[in-house]
Amino acid sequence: PKRPSRMGASCCTRRCFETAGLVKGMTAEPACVAAAAASPVDGDQAEAEGRRATATDEGEAPKRQRMTVPAPQLLTDEEFASWAAKALADNVVAVGSSDSGVPADVSEEASEVPKAFEGYKFTGPLRPHRVTPQMKPPDSCTTLPDYALHPKGVARSEFMRSNKRNIPVLEGADLDTMREACRLGREVLDIAARFLRAGVTGDEIDRVVWQACKDRAVYPSPLNYSLFPKSVCVSPNEVICHGIPDGRKIEEGDIVNLDISICHNSFHSDLNETFFIGEVDDDSKRLVETAYTALRVASEMIRPGTMYRELGAKIQAEAEKNGCCVAPSFCGHGVGKLFHGPPDVPHYRKNKAVGTMKPGHVFTVEPMVNLGTSGKERIWPDNWTAVTASGLRSAQYEHTFLVTEEGFEVLTARSGAPTTSMPAFAAAAFQR
Numbered sequence: 001p002k003r004p005s006r007m008g009a010s011c012c013t014r015r016c017f018e019t020a021g022l023v024k025g026m027t028a029e030p031a032c033v034a035a036a037a038a039s040p041v042d043g044d045q046a047e048a049e050g051r052r053a054t055a056t057d058e059g060e061a062p063k064r065q066r067m068t069v070p071a072p073q074l075l076t077d078e079e080f081a082s083w084a085a086k087a088l089a090d091n092v093v094a095v096g097s098s099d100s101g102v103p104a105d106v107s108e109e110a111s112e113v114p115k116a117f118e119g120y121k122f123t124g125p126l127r128p129h130r131v132t133p134q135m136k137p138p139d140s141c142t143t144l145p146d147y148a149l150h151p152k153g154v155a156r157s158e159f160m161r162s163n164k165r166n167i168p169v170l171e172g173a174d175l176d177t178m179r180e181a182c183r184l185g186r187e188v189l190d191i192a193a194r195f196l197r198a199g200v201t202g203d204e205i206d207r208v209v210w211q212a213c214k215d216r217a218v219y220p221s222p223l224n225y226s227l228f229p230k231s232v233c234v235s236p237n238e239v240i241c242h243g244i245p246d247g248r249k250i251e252e253g254d255i256v257n258l259d260i261s262i263c264h265n266s267f268h269s270d271l272n273e274t275f276f277i278g279e280v281d282d283d284s285k286r287l288v289e290t291a292y293t294a295l296r297v298a299s300e301m302i303r304p305g306t307m308y309r310e311l312g313a314k315i316q317a318e319a320e321k322n323g324c325c326v327a328p329s330f331c332g333h334g335v336g337k338l339f340h341g342p343p344d345v346p347h348y349r350k351n352k353a354v355g356t357m358k359p360g361h362v363f364t365v366e367p368m369v370n371l372g373t374s375g376k377e378r379i380w381p382d383n384w385t386a387v388t389a390s391g392l393r394s395a396q397y398e399h400t401f402l403v404t405e406e407g408f409e410v411l412t413a414r415s416g417a418p419t420t421s422m423p424a425f426a427a428a429a430f431q432r
Helices: 011-020 031-038 043-051 077-090 092-096 156-160 172-195 202-215 282-299 308-321
Strands: 233-236 239-241 255-264 267-276 324-326 332-334 341-345 362-365 368-371 377-379 386-388 394-396 399-403 408-410
Touching: 077 092, 077 202, 172 202, 172 255, 172 267, 172 399, 202 233, 202 255, 239 255, 239 368, 239 394, 255 282, 255 394, 267 282, 267 394, 267 399, 282 308, 282 324, 282 362, 282 368, 282 394, 282 399, 308 324, 308 341, 308 362, 341 362
Parallel strands: none
Antiparallel strands: 233 239, 233 255, 239 386, 255 267, 324 368, 332 341, 332 362, 362 399, 368 394, 377 386, 399 408
């Protein structure tokens, strides 16, 4: 999710770019971007850049040698369990290697609460656990986004585009590639969701997602984006968004959001769902259904001529009707050749989002809904995890939508689900 337009850059990038000195309104190429382009991070990455095209290269993307992998719903339980076990076993060395990315204490003696959190006043019962080092890009990827190997995770394409309000219109071959990116993103989310259950850790989910991306020769878009250290966002309970997968075990009674984004042939797709882990309390059931229904009622407004700012009022009204509220600091966004681009799609009324829907526009709607009346958030000392200021739970659903001549198409719909409308909420579909 992005910050609304009043904040400028996306929530994923703003903190990192302020630290790096890349402020809103820059026109010249930042020194750190130019230096990074001239000097890759290390020898391995220099070799990788030599054989791969980035998302901003001109011309036709190189052809991939993608493995033929069955859709996850076609695997038996035994086949899926075998694949997941191998994915975890194969990636143990990569996860624990000393040169695999950002530093982390992975010793068995490590404190469950990282040192950065010492003295921190938590808003709710959730606590962080140890985070393993960052993995490298899957070696099956022949096209990498521009931030994948950047030492500061700079998405230069997002900050250097000439017209930051021009909403791309996708058609022809570009639209075909976008559809495929969304199909592959859906497969990866379905795999992560099938693996999700009480007793697994966020770190294990991340390794399964990384392997699913490798099998499909796609890049997990969150990886190294503004230095985000993992391939997926895992956000349980009071986490609004951007939860970093760690060693905490998912517990009975949790609600867990899995946010998947992948990059296929230089096009990103983005989607997420919230799941029940075993039996959850009634408030959590009401919250999760409200988040889904808020997305559904907003989707009914998607058609040529609708102003992007209009969706927020519908979403906020649905949340408040059910004793919940929206988290206004984050919003939907355009997606495609940019991971986060125009338009901004705020989820609250009286916003100032710019733009009117036209056929060919592709964007996400992803309302984050909190229990209670406070939509405020706090950011954990890891500089990513956004939690509710109230300590109450939060839930979210997200789809990537295409505006068509007649209305819309859900590009990230589940297999077999309608694509020109969203089905009514069915709790069993999200039960784990």
